Amino acid sequence: MKTITRRVLPGFGLSLGYTVTYLSLLVLIPLAACILRATNLTLEEFGRAAWSPRARAAYWLTFECAFWAAAINLVLGLVVAWTLVRYRFPLKTLIDALVDVPLALPTAVTGLVYANLYVSDGWLGQFLSPLGLEVAYTRLGIVLVLVFTGFPFVVRSVQPVLAELDAEEEEASAVMGASRWVTFRHVMFPHLLPPLLSGFTLAFARGVGEYGSVVFISSNIPFKTEIAAVLIRSRLEEFAYREAAAVAVVMLGFSFVLLTLISLVERWSQPHVK
């Protein structure tokens, strides 16, 4: 059928040509230029710029915070998805709608509000400070805003799978004497693992790239609370373009790896999802 439509339907050349041109001009050529700029450096210079102790600390912090945030989201997301699918409770529709807020709220607003809420005399910070929990301007704060930005991904990938789960399997398991926990662990969880994993990687990837909200809540101190994106920005402010490009190339490399990982997870989870 496709070969027929190609002869009959108009606009193939125009639409594909435009697509490729626009994609190249806006995305591909700039990306290539950035990589070229970094390759202008000798290997040693590149190493010094992209793999300095400060840069390594920044990468590590970025991944550490994104990982913990995604891990927390794994648990919270499963709980929220479970209650939304299985139970009836007051304000359910509102809560379901509120899950999407992190996707629509500008990151600058997130950062501003969280920083303001969690400073030691803020609405929520005043309760945490006496407990020795400082959130604003610390790593804990970075994890917290990343939990917020990544939250919808786990919920939204688990929710449809949970709703489609085969009731008979659960019934059978219960009738054969399995406790509710055993049923969940051995009958339901295997079905939920692929969407959980896919939600986790999406939240993780989002966390690695997040910048706006982190800038507000972190003190952005090198070696302590400086994530990779902030390092790039500081290099830019020093007009050290090549060093910035070198760090950016490393982050681009991580993005490609993550992108591949996401598509692998999605392909692997496809046969499990009905």
Next chain:
Amino acid sequence: MSNESSEAPISAATLNSFQPRSQAREDPAWVRWLLVGTTYLVIGLLVAVPLIHVFHQAFSAGIGEYFRKLGDRDTLHAIFLTLMVSPVAVAMNVVFGLAAAWAIARFQFPGRTVLISLIDLPMSISPVVAGLVLMLVLGLQSPVGQWLRDHGWQIIFAPPGLVLATAFITFPLVARELLPLLESEGVDEEMAALSLGASGWQMFWRVTLPNLRWGLLYGIILCNARAMGEFGAVHVVSGRISGQTDTLPLRVEKLFQEYDNPGAFAAASVLTLVAILTLIGKSVLERKVHRG
């Protein structure tokens, strides 16, 4: 369908329609309370309190003060700039989305799968890296940037740079909505139009576009929300000149850094309002699109 249990001789479909009434699928009461409680707590602390806090802080000094803060010259300019930049970036991505969806959904060609994954690429790049990448190509330290400046074009540290950075970040959002929709539509109506003598453009305007209208609107709304809130990429290419290249999110940061909390929250409340309207529009459209 095989039934291992004699107690449940009902099909899965019937059971599902009654869920979660079935006994075996019911969790113990304490588990239910624990999980529902956790959900309230999580959504409340994570989402509801911050949302309320934005407006509470914005209006903490009274409505008059709120509008005085919003009426600040630089804040007004930031609102104006955001309202100028976003539609242009969205329009660019709409044209691209339509072209890409048409080419990919309607034709088979070598490199099709590569093209699909390349379209998603900008979303997985950190916004700051995206901004940097544009800056390296178009900034004054690059040959292209110098050539452009010699011909009177300033891109970086000027509104065109803001548009490009915004378009880069929101690049796949429209295409991603249109592609599956167009694929599911089928070609029958378009073929009918063509065989009745319509030209290619007539077919596009009268058949293809009307069929895509809700999906297109959905994509535009999502794309616009991201465009208006874009921070990282814009941050890099803007140069942050107050009253000139500060978009609204950048203005929020500047006010925050100047310890002008009421001002920052007033500006943030506008962005929050956009986000809330986006979510409402999105859920209305979702119902429309699902109904077909």
